[in-house]
Amino acid sequence: MAGLLAGHVAAVTGGGSGIGQAIAEAYAREGARVIVLDANPEGAQETVDRVARAGGAAAAITLDVTDRAACRAVAAQVAKTAPISILVNNAGINRRNAFLADPETVARDWDDILSINLDGMFNVTRAFVDQLRATRGRIVNIGSIQSFVHVSWPNSAAYTTSKHGVLGFTRALAAELGPDGVRVNAIGPGLIETRLNAEARARNPEMVATVMRHTPLGRAGQPQDVAGPAVFLASDLASYVTGCIVMADGGFRTV
Template sequence: MNDTSITSTTSPGLLAGKVAFVTGAGRGIGAAAARLFAREGARVLLAARTEAQLKAVTEDIRAAGGTAEYVRCDLADPASVRAAVDRAVELYGRLDVAFNNGATAQQPGPMDRLPEADFDHVLAVNLKGPWLAMSAEVAAIRATAGRGAIVNNSSVGSLMGNPWLPVYGAAKRAVNSLTASAAVTYGPEGIRVNAIAPGTTLTEMIDHWEANSPGIIDQLTAQTPLGRAADPHEIAEAAAWLLSDRASYVTGVVLSVDGGSRA
């Protein structure tokens, strides 16, 4: 048998033909998602605050044969969020899917010790930011692709009492509610909205928590049936599936991706 008689069985990528917008794409889960979405066939617009990180991830994607551009975006700035979403349409002519991953951490500790200014910042980025992004994304999908999907990155810490990160957890629980409301509101238009709730994941955010609370990673993984923390790409895989047409009958879900910690 010679090579010319072999028929390729390679299937199209999970997100082939789609334009994807990813916030918090300069590092961690967002960077892993941007790389994965591009490998799965999407044209990707990366958004975050730090240009150097965005540029590095974008260049990695292009070097691997993917299509990517980036735009600086501050989730606490409404005009910046709207401009970033609009940029996807300017670049690629449409928007099909979006992963609202960008977030900010809080200083770990009891809620009565968190300064009011920190409370306001956490809510501005982690709750108002996704609301602004979803509003702009729905408008862009509606005006171009017509149908699409959005995934919001929540946290397993939103599903229970969270004495270590109470305001972060509260903001993420509110994102779960916004996700459900958006799913009901936009489902009739063919726009699906879901969330993922990652467990302990090896990102700079968890490194910061470990530095402030030594031993917290070991403590959390001890409570995880799979016995380890997640790699960012494992969280990105769940987001990619929810955004893909393979999840065409899934909306309004908060999917735990937590190694079984909430089982």
């Protein structure tokens, strides 16, 4: 299949829903063979089916990114067929609890959010890094507007910390892997309508209104709004772009 990503093999974590699913579909449309890595096998299979129906190539592997040994095993399994040349670290969770909420809850949120959003990104990247070096590949990490700011409604300090960490990791790896020809970039989505925030949007319409007042484009984002920048960063169009974060936030960060 011709396209901006023809000949590439792309692994997308959290590819079974929302932003990851849209990225997986967009990559397949651009000619990549996509490996959907998700802790939820049904979601991963749904993405594979959607890609297949559109004429693309995808496979699903169940993977919990917090399981370091499993990440290594999956990377070894993938290498037997073909090494990946694109890795998207997208798997993530959020829980909106104030730091001064029940201490047990706050501690549990801290552990879960950091272990998925940050340790998970480390586990998967470390497991696949030799393949990415061999293919002079590309890494796209999913950050957030919270890679820079803490939004003003109750929202866990853990999530903000994890997304600041995504940006730091992106910059550190861009510097370290650049000599191997591996480009490492991030995307900073604003409010994107997915399962991640469906409950918060339903429960707290004022939160949505506050974000929209602060968003020059005046609308919430859709997963497809993040897929375009993800294609760009993975493609040769971005051949001299590394260590960057591309905001897909309707302008939130500019105002």
